[in-house]
Amino acid sequence: MADPAALRGALADFLGAERYRKFVQQFSSAGRLLFWQEQEWVRFVAAQPAFGVGRDDLALALRVCWLHGLELQPDTVEVIDGHVDNAVWYVRAKGAAFPCAASAPVYTEGALFPTRPAAVWFCPDCRKAEAAWRARHAELQGPLRPTMVPLHYLKVDAATGCRIGGACPVGLESEFTNAATQYFGTFPLLAFEETEFSLFHRFDPFGHDAARDLIVFNNQVLEPNELIWAVVHPASVRSQASPNMFEARALALGPESTDEACDDSGPCKRDE
Numbered sequence: 075m076a077d078p079a080a081l082r083g084a085l086a087d088f089l090g091a092e093r094y095r096k097f098v099q100q101f102s103s104a105g106r107l108l109f110w111q112e113q114e115w116v117r118f119v120a121a122q123p124a125f126g127v128g129r130d131d132l133a134l135a136l137r138v139c140w141l142h143g144l145e146l147q148p149d150t151v152e153v154i155d156g157h158v159d160n161a162v163w164y165v166r167a168k169g170a171a172f173p174c175a176a177s178a179p180v181y182t183e184g185a186l187f188p189t190r191p192a193a194v195w196f197c198p199d200c201r202k203a204e205a206a207w208r209a210r211h212a213e214l215q216g217p218l219r220p221t222m223v224p225l226h227y228l229k230v231d232a233a234t235g236c237r238i239g240g241a242c243p244v245g246l247e248s249e250f251t252n253a254a255t256q257y258f259g260t261f262p263l264l265a266f267e268e269t270e271f272s273l274f275h276r277f278d279p280f281g282h283d284a285a286r287d288l289i290v291f292n293n294q295v296l297e298p299n300e301l302i303w304a305v306v307h308p309a310s311v312r313s314q315a316s317p318n319m320f321e322a323r324a325l326a327l328g329p330e331s332t333d334e335a336c337d338d339s340g341p342c343k344r345d346e
């Protein structure tokens with residue numbers, strides 16, 4: 075067959091980096107070519123007949139990490155008879171930063187599973203990224219976990235300055251920014267001193283993925299949803315960058331509060 079690395083390189087050149095990554099990702103999860111991939115494959119082979127391999131050889135050539143590009147390595151993992159519900163923030167971090175780690179046990183979910191331990195394919199870089207992510211979470215406890223919290227407008231803040239774009243805060247970039255998730259900006263969280271939140275989005279501005287299209291097909295902008303992550307973190311993780319100054323709405327956690335000052339007699343009063 076054609077050299078696998080040469081085939082991958084030619085296919086990536088043909089499709090473009092973003093679409094190639096999607097091709098590999100969907101092929102590995104579906105285990106077959108989807109309709110759009112069949113069409114692209116026919117076009118590719120017509121343009122580059124030397125790479126017209128059969129499906130088994132194509133599967134071998136594309137047994138790579140769609141995020142890191144490394145060839146996957148064989149391993150085995152424990153099989154556990156049972157069911158697991160992973161936390162949403164873990165599933166998201168995995169999908170964004172270490173999709174091919176294949177380090178977790180296989181849960182049978184009630185199905186028969188005759189082969190034990192289970193054979194898996196893993197990406198060495200994904201395992202490194204997962205180990206770094208787990209170590210950082212053990213160190214920092216909660217702050218880096220995406221959480222859903224109520225927010226309200228506090229006031230117009232023109233003094234503090236916020237950043238849109240620029241450099242992602244140190245410690246967040248390796249977990250939340252990659253081909254699928256982009257850093258948007260960092261904003262002060264005035265309710266908590268020295269606390270900021272950073273926004274990440276998973277929109278697909280190129281429109282290749284209907285589920286992640288910024289503008290869906292009926293031309294309605296997506297509502298804020300799981301495609302937008304707000305990560306609350308200490309301001310100390312902010313990296314050096316020249317901020318884009320602009321007038322922004324500062325946000326506060328929790329339900330709207332009054333402007334009454336605190337005194338020593340107790341906690342601040344809040345409107346219900």
Ligand SMILES: [Zn+2]
Pocket residue numbers: 139140141142143144172173174175197198199200201
């Ligand atoms: Zn990987």
